[in-house]
Amino acid sequence: MADFSFTAVDAQGNLVRGTLDAETEAAAVAALRRQGHIPMQVGAPARFALTLPSAMGGLRRKDLRRGELAAITRELAVMLGAGQDIDRALRFLVETAPSARVRAVCDGVRAMVRDGQALHVALGRYPGSFPPLYVGMVRAAEAGGDLAPTMDRLAALQERERALAATVQSALIYPAILTLAACGSIYLLLTDVLPQFTPLFAQNGAVLPASTRLMIGAGDVLGRYGILIPLVLLALVVAGRAILRRPAAKLRVDGWLLTLPGLGALLREILAARFARILGTLLENGVPILAALSIVRGAITNLAAVRAIDAATQSAKGGRGLSGALEAAALFPRRTVHLLRLGEETARLGPMALRAADIHEDQVRIVTQRLVALLVPAITIVMGLLVAGIVSSLLLAMLSLNDLAK
Numbered sequence: 001m002a003d004f005s006f007t008a009v010d011a012q013g014n015l016v017r018g019t020l021d022a023e024t025e026a027a028a029v030a031a032l033r034r035q036g037h038i039p040m041q042v043g044a045p046a047r048f049a050l051t052l053p054s055a056m057g058g059l060r061r062k063d064l065r066r067g068e069l070a071a072i073t074r075e076l077a078v079m080l081g082a083g084q085d086i087d088r089a090l091r092f093l094v095e096t097a098p099s100a101r102v103r104a105v106c107d108g109v110r111a112m113v114r115d116g117q118a119l120h121v122a123l124g125r126y127p128g129s130f131p132p133l134y135v136g137m138v139r140a141a142e143a144g145g146d147l148a149p150t151m152d153r154l155a156a157l158q159e160r161e162r163a164l165a166a167t168v169q170s171a172l173i174y175p176a177i178l179t180l181a182a183c184g185s186i187y188l189l190l191t192d193v194l195p196q197f198t199p200l201f202a203q204n205g206a207v208l209p210a211s212t213r214l215m216i217g218a219g220d221v222l223g224r225y226g227i228l229i230p231l232v233l234l235a236l237v238v239a240g241r242a243i244l245r246r247p248a249a250k251l252r253v254d255g256w257l258l259t260l261p262g263l264g265a266l267l268r269e270i271l272a273a274r275f276a277r278i279l280g281t282l283l284e285n286g287v288p289i290l291a292a293l294s295i296v297r298g299a300i301t302n303l304a305a306v307r308a309i310d311a312a313t314q315s316a317k318g319g320r321g322l323s324g325a326l327e328a329a330a331l332f333p334r335r336t337v338h339l340l341r342l343g344e345e346t347a348r349l350g351p352m353a354l355r356a357a358d359i360h361e362d363q364v365r366i367v368t369q370r371l372v373a374l375l376v377p378a379i380t381i382v383m384g385l386l387v388a389g390i391v392s393s394l395l396l397a398m399l400s401l402n403d404l405a406k
Contacts, residue, residue: 004019004020004021004022004025004028005017005018005019006018006019006020006028006032007124007132008032008037020032025117025121063101063105063126063128063129064101064102064105064126064128064129064130066158066162067162068098068099068101068102069129069130069134069158070155070158070159070162071098072093072097072102072106073134073151073154073155073158074155074159075092075093075096076089076090076093076151076155077148077151077152077154077155079092080147080148080151081148081149081151081152086113086119086147087110087113087114090106090109090110090113091110093106093110094106094107094110105126105129108122108125108126109122109123109125109126112125118139118142119138119142119147120135120136120138120139120142123135123138131298131299132295132298132299133278133282133295133296133298133299134154136282136287136291136295137150137153137154137281137282137285137287138150138151138154140285140286140287141285141286143286144286150285153281153284153285154281157277157278157281160277160357160361161274161277163361164270164273164274164361164364167364167365167368168266168270168364168368171368171369171371171372172372174372174376175372175375175376175379178376178379178380178383179379182379182382182383182386185383185387186383186386186387186390187222187226189387189390190215190218190219190222190223190390191219191222191223191226194215194216194219194390194394195216195219195220195223197394197397197398198216208397209393209396209397211389211392211393211396212393212394212396212397214393215389215390215393215394247303250303251303251304251307254302254303254304254305255303255304255331257302258271258302258304258331262371262374263371265367266364266367266368266371267302268331268332268333269333269360269363269364269367270360270364271300271302271305271331271332272332272333272335272336272356272357272360273357273360273361273363273364274299274300274357275296275300275305275309275332275336276336276339276340276353276354276356276357276360277353277354277357277361278295278296278299279292279293279296279350279353280349280350280351280352280353280354280355280356280357281354282295282296282350283349283350283353284350284351284354289316289322289349290313290316290317293309293312293313293316293322294313296309297309297310297313304329304331305331305332307329308325308326308329308331308332311325311326311328311329312325312326312329321341321344322340322344323337323340323341323344324341326340333360333363335356335359335360336356336360339352339353339355339356339359340352340353340356
């Protein structure tokens, strides 16, 4: 007998972790199923992870990046869809791996599969590379015998999530560069240009306008303590992250972000798109609704949304469906709730969730474009006003010198 750690979903849809005694991993999986659990990951305790690298030739195990995971998932889907067996598909991934990190993970998975372990068990040994959503879908696919289409759906899910993230990130690049340029220009005006005129004003004994004195004082402060600004910002970021580790504080901040004008609408659309995409993909892959909600809960980082999902899970357990609880939470767009309710009424919750995800992803692109269209002129106007204020203060001081000369 040996100890095996496990992660599973119980009959109520809750994620449970623990250890149990069994002769083999297969026996451990069977024991969990007899208890009414749905096994997600079953393996040796954590000490196994310390010896695994030595079994792989001394390679230090590292996690896959999101882009690398999406790429190997698509390649695996293509190979399996072409009729290749899992060993040959994994060998192809090892041979075509773009880096040693990807090759090490793929080779480790292939070695465990060749030893007779199920693919989802092998993937579960790399929790940093393969999230529970990924492992759960592969486990359901192996049980249903449709691994190839499942990998294709997984690849599509990851590619859509990457495209959604890239849409937002790409749209924010120009406003970020514009903001940095504006801050840099104002910093140079206050610390380099304006101080060159300060001795001239002092030598002539001119009475400077209040705005000019304010600008000179701001430039002096920035010149002396400007180096501390990045350190203060870094300290604020570290302190903010420490505060957000507290569930109560994170819950308040997450709920507040969803209510912000403009940005809140974008965050709600992103949240709805991710929730609907993952839920629909899991349901289409044959995962039960309670287990699917438990997996979705682990994939959502917004605690306010997590509470709404918990309420929806309890509602689904009571046979009342999940759309009513999501509507009561007032976090998801009305379109999401309406389409999910329609899916529940027509027994097509999975397809309707995927349809909702498509709509919300389109809305994310539209809202992002609108925000950028408003943000760029706003930054430009603010920058122009600040520069104009500095220049006008300097001109007022020069006019006071002319008055003094007369």
